[in-house]
Amino acid sequence: VRQDHSLPIGIRGANPLSLGRLVFDVSILILLLLVVFETADFHRLARYFPQYVALAASVLAALGIALDIFKLRSGAQLVGGSDIAQTATLSDSSMSYKHVLLRAGRYLGWMLSFVLAVWIFGLVLAVALFLLSFFAAEARIRWWANILGTALALFLLITFSSVMNMRWPGSLMDVMLLFE
Amino acid sequence: VFEAALDALVTILDPQRLPWMFLGITVGLVIGVLPGLGGTVGMSLLLPFVFGMDPFSGIALLIGMAAVVHTSDTFPSVLLGVPGSSGSQATIMDGYPLARQGQAARALGAAFFVSMIGGIIGGVALFATLGFIRPVVLALGAPELLMLAFFGLSLVGILSIGAPIPGLIASALGLLIGSIGVAPATFAYRFTFDTLYLTEGLPIAVVALGLFALPEMLDLLISNQRIAGSAKVAGRLRDGVRDAFRSKWLVVRSALIGVGVGVIPGLGGAVVDWITYGLAAQTTKKDNKFGSGDIRGVIAPESANNAKEGGALVPTLLFGIPGSGTTAMLLGGLLLMGIRPGPSMIGPDLNITLAIIWTLIVANVFAAGACFALSNQIAKISLIPPTILVPALLIVMVVAAYQSTRHWGDILAFLVIGVVGWMMKQFSWPRAPVLIGFVLAPAVERYLWISISRYQADWLLFPGVITIAIMTLLVVIGAIRFQRSATSIPEMES
Numbered sequence: 001v002r003q004d005h006s007l008p009i010g011i012r013g014a015n016p017l018s019l020g021r022l023v024f025d026v027s028i029l030i031l032l033l034l035v036v037f038e039t040a041d042f043h044r045l046a047r048y049f050p051q052y053v054a055l056a057a058s059v060l061a062a063l064g065i066a067l068d069i070f071k072l073r074s075g076a077q078l079v080g081g082s083d084i085a086q087t088a089t090l091s092d093s094s095m096s097y098k099h100v101l102l103r104a105g106r107y108l109g110w111m112l113s114f115v116l117a118v119w120i121f122g123l124v125l126a127v128a129l130f131l132l133s134f135f136a137a138e139a140r141i142r143w144w145a146n147i148l149g150t151a152l153a154l155f156l157l158i159t160f161s162s163v164m165n166m167r168w169p170g171s172l173m174d175v176m177l178l179f180e
Numbered sequence: 181v182f183e184a185a186l187d188a189l190v191t192i193l194d195p196q197r198l199p200w201m202f203l204g205i206t207v208g209l210v211i212g213v214l215p216g217l218g219g220t221v222g223m224s225l226l227l228p229f230v231f232g233m234d235p236f237s238g239i240a241l242l243i244g245m246a247a248v249v250h251t252s253d254t255f256p257s258v259l260l261g262v263p264g265s266s267g268s269q270a271t272i273m274d275g276y277p278l279a280r281q282g283q284a285a286r287a288l289g290a291a292f293f294v295s296m297i298g299g300i301i302g303g304v305a306l307f308a309t310l311g312f313i314r315p316v317v318l319a320l321g322a323p324e325l326l327m328l329a330f331f332g333l334s335l336v337g338i339l340s341i342g343a344p345i346p347g348l349i350a351s352a353l354g355l356l357i358g359s360i361g362v363a364p365a366t367f368a369y370r371f372t373f374d375t376l377y378l379t380e381g382l383p384i385a386v387v388a389l390g391l392f393a394l395p396e397m398l399d400l401l402i403s404n405q406r407i408a409g410s411a412k413v414a415g416r417l418r419d420g421v422r423d424a425f426r427s428k429w430l431v432v433r434s435a436l437i438g439v440g441v442g443v444i445p446g447l448g449g450a451v452v453d454w455i456t457y458g459l460a461a462q463t464t465k466k467d468n469k470f471g472s473g474d475i476r477g478v479i480a481p482e483s484a485n486n487a488k489e490g491g492a493l494v495p496t497l498l499f500g501i502p503g504s505g506t507t508a509m510l511l512g513g514l515l516l517m518g519i520r521p522g523p524s525m526i527g528p529d530l531n532i533t534l535a536i537i538w539t540l541i542v543a544n545v546f547a548a549g550a551c552f553a554l555s556n557q558i559a560k561i562s563l564i565p566p567t568i569l570v571p572a573l574l575i576v577m578v579v580a581a582y583q584s585t586r587h588w589g590d591i592l593a594f595l596v597i598g599v600v601g602w603m604m605k606q607f608s609w610p611r612a613p614v615l616i617g618f619v620l621a622p623a624v625e626r627y628l629w630i631s632i633s634r635y636q637a638d639w640l641l642f643p644g645v646i647t648i649a650i651m652t653l654l655v656v657i658g659a660i661r662f663q664r665s666a667t668s669i670p671e672m673e674s
Contacts, residue, residue, distance in 0.1 A: 021607040028349060035356060038371065046363035046370055049625040050356055057352035064345040100402055107401040108599070111394075111574060115591060118578065127575055138401075139567035153572055157579070160214075166579060167586045 016097050022068055029061040110134060122171035127154060185307070188534035191236050192542065200237045204244025205543050209550060211245070212252030212264050213558070214576060219249045219265065219506035227513050235517045236535050242513050243539040246506055247299060248547035250485040254291040255551075258478070259284055259561045260573065262393040267485035269388060269615060270457035274470060274477025276396075281473050285556065289420025290475055291482040292551040294431050297424070298483040299544025301435040302442070302490025303537045309443075309494060310526050310533065320444065323639035326627035327648035328444060329620045332451045334655045346609045354617020355624065357382060364626040365633075377589030385584045386593045387618055389577055394598025395605045397573060400566040417552060423475045430460060430476055431483045438484030442491025451619055452488045453481035454612070462658040490540055497525045497533055 035054040039047050110130075117126035131150040135141050141149070161168065192201065204226065211222045222245045230238040253264025258275035271291065278287040320328075333351060360371045361381030372378040424431060434456040441452040460480035461470040470477050496507040499522065514521055525533045561569065581594040604611050631639045639645060 017606070024603055024607045024609070025346075028353070032349075032352075035371075042370055043363070043366050043368040045365035045629070046368035049363075049628070050359045050370060053352050053355045053359075057349050057356075060345055060349050060352070064349065067345065095403075103402040104398060104602070107398055110571075111398075111595070114571075114574060115578065115595060118591075119588075123579070130575075131571055134571045135568070139565065141568070149568070153575065157575065161579070166583055168579070169582050169588055169591060 018072060022065070022072070025061065025065050025068060029058060029065060032058040032061055110138075118169055118171065120172050122173050123168040124154065124158070125173075126171075127157060184530055185534050185538075188531055189538050191531070192240055192535050192538050194236075197234075197237045197240050201240035201244040201539060201543060202546070204241040204246075205248050205547055205550070208245035208248035208543075209252040209547060212249040213255050214264075214580060219246050222246065222249060223506055223509035223513070227509055227516070230513050230516055233517060235519055235532060238513065238517045239532065239535055240539050242510055243536055244543040246510060247486070247489055247540050247543040250482075250489070251292060251295040251299070251544065251547040251551055254288060254295070254478075254482060255555075255558050255561075258287045258291065259558070260393075260569075261396040262573070262577075263388045267453055267488070268481070269392070269612070270453035270481040271478055272392060273457060273612070274472075274474050277471070277473035278475065278478065283473070285417050286419040286423065287475065287478050288555045289417030289552070290423045291420070291478050292417075292548045292555065293421045293424045294434075294479050294483040295486045295551075296544050296548035297431055298435040298438060298485070298487035299489065299547075300541050301432065301483075302439055302487035303541040303544070304490075305436070305439040305487070306490040306493055306540070307534075307537050309439075310498075319644070321642075321644075322627040322630035323635065323642050324644040324648060325444065326624065326631055327645050327652065329623040329627060331648055331652045331655065332455060332616060332620050333624070334652045343608055343610055347613050350604070350610055351613035351617035354614040354619075355621045356617075357387065357614070358618040358621020359625060364622065365629040375589070377585070377587050377593075380585065381622075382593055382618075383584035383590065384619065386581050386590050387597055388615060389581055390594045390597025391601040391604075391611045391614060393573075393577055394594065395602035395611075397566075397570045397577075398598075398602050399605070401570050404566055406563055406565060417555060420475070424479055427476050427479050430479055434460065434480045434483035435487035438487030439491035441484075442488035443494045451616065452484045454616055456480040456484040458655070462655070486544060490537075493536065493540075497521050497536070498523065 032054050036051060036058060039051040039054065042050075114126060114130040117129055120126075121129070128150055131153055132146060135146040135149060136143075139146075160166070191197070207222055207226060208219075211219075223242065226241055226245055230241060233241070249265055250267045253268040254271055254275065256262045256264040257268040257271040258279050261272050261276035261279075263269045263272060275287045275291065278284065356371075358381070360378055361369065362379065363370055369379055437456050437459070438452050441455060457470075457477060457480050460476055461468070464470065464474075464476055468474065492507050496511055511521060519529065519532055577594070578591055581590045582588075584590045601611055603609075604614075635642075
């Protein structure tokens with residue numbers, strides 16, 4: 001059950017999304033400070049631009065975090081601003097945060113598996129495996145539609161790649177075949 | 181000149197040459213529809229064919245393709261929330277919300293119509309400026325170009341409503357990501373971590389796809405809702421055309437800005453849509469719904485990105501200075517056909533220049549017609565369930581990202597930036613400023629270094645610098661006012 005965003009709740013009572021935002025803000029600050037330290041070893045002429053940009057951004061990030069904490073202490077929440085074109089699912093009150101995060105992890109897993117399959121088997125085989133398994137497990141379409149859809153996708157991929165002179169990422173299988 | 185213009189029109193409409201233009205238009209339309217692929221890919225595809233070709237046919241092929249990429253790249257931007265090419269990033273801001281409200285056809289209708297008008301204005305402006313543009317472009321030195329880059333950066337304020345500090349930090353992150361690779365002032369690698377992939381910096385297609393495409397795909401899968409949300413594509417193409425007529429001055433203004441920014445080498449390509457979007461959002465007072473589905477948020481960038489092509493041809497043709505990857509390849513193509521860009525393009529080779537202008541205009545008209553004819557069918561993409569649409573799109577995007585440098589790093593960078601982009605989206609961090617900072621980083625650093633090393637602090641008093649600084653200041657003040665009015669809307673509603 002979601003908390004009512006209008007209630008004054010303080011930092012301990014902040015919703016997970018606001019706490020997540022705070023952690024994200026702190027991570028960005030740490031990243032910017034790392035950039036500042038990284039630039040210290042650069043050649044003088046290569047250093048100024050990124051160092052000053054990172055320094056200025058670090059100051060802003062620290063200020064932003066201070067304001068975030070102040071805002072949470074006053075009982076407001078951090079997320080739910082009016083960023084242009086935001087349709088974030090975590091802000092969608094119809095699903096619990098846990099449910100959204102679990103689904104995000106699941107689909108990110110699918111995406112990473114696809115990329116891993118491309119790395120191991122090569123693009124064509126990976127596309128076939130990915131589409132057949134994704135359509136079966138997630139879309140739950142009929143088996144003949146699954147095979148037809150996968151075949152169509154492979155046909156389009158091969159045709160466009162050939163016509164447009166596209167290159168495909170190399171794979172472990174390519175390397176193995178090369179050694180054979 | 182007008183007689184020569186008529187001769188050039190007859191030349192390009194020659195039945196033997198017209199098919200080349202149609203081939204170029206077809207390739208341009210297909211490339212525009214595929215997310216992440218832009219004019220550079222199209223040029224690289226067509227360039228091998230122009231060697232030894234009759235110059236007019238070759239021009240029809242190359243310009244026909246380059247002119248229309250920004251017409252069809254509206255499809256992925258509106259229907260999927262994914263930038264079709266670097267020139268259609270800002271179209272997402274209102275085009276995609278309109279598609280989610282079931283008004284995809286309206287957004288597309290407006291976009292195609294204003295793309296055509298913008299393209300025609302770009303061609304006419306190229307023709308009109310041929311006589312006097314040379315001294316104007318030559319008057320722009322590093323300090324003025326630096327100030328123009330700052331002008332672009334000032335738009336961050338408009339694109340981060342309700343989150344000014346994260347917006348500024350996001351633009352700084354963009355500047356830092358843009359500084360990966362070789363430093364412009366000296367031969368030194370930065371943030372490459374001893375990897376070969378990062379020595380050239382990150383490609384814009386990878387950054388744009390990661391920031392906008394992957395988060396959108398992930399959210400579509402999580403919510404398991406179709407993009408349009410309803411079972412039919414509401415809105416009509418002609419509603420969009422009517423909207424464009426209602427905003428006729430916005431169309432003309434954005435197209436002229438597109439031409440103006442396009443003329444500046446190295447700046448126009450990926451920024452012009454943001455500039456026109458930002459200015460439209462800032463100057464619109466009546467019913468301002470920018471960011472949540474305002475048709476004027478589609479009209480402004482779409483008018484500009486086609487018009488920009490006309491402007492970008494000015495330095496390419498008159499000085500032989502390519503302003504982008506696409507025009508660099510076009511320059512190569514012209515040289516392959518025995519055409520030497522330079523002052524001769526407004527002298528002995530004027531007929532070639534006029535043929536280019538006519539091709540630009542005619543191709544835009546044909547492309548808009550083709551998009552109008554196909555849009556109702558293509559708009560139905562927004563009705564496909566995410567579990568079928570997203571895996572297909574993921575494959576296209578992985579392949580498209582890989583074409584940037586043809587290195588595995590493209591795919592890994594796409595995934596990493598995508599996850600960060602998704603987190604930014606969830607935590608209400610604006611993502612557009614990252615892209616603006618990224619695009620402008622090389623220009624800002626290069627021109628800053630040249631200005632300081634050559635003029636010390638004297639450049640701050642140059643008349644051009646002061647003029648652009650005042651313009652930037654006006655935008656910043658406008659952005660602050662825009663922020664106040666935009667953030668006050670929810671308060672008033674509640």
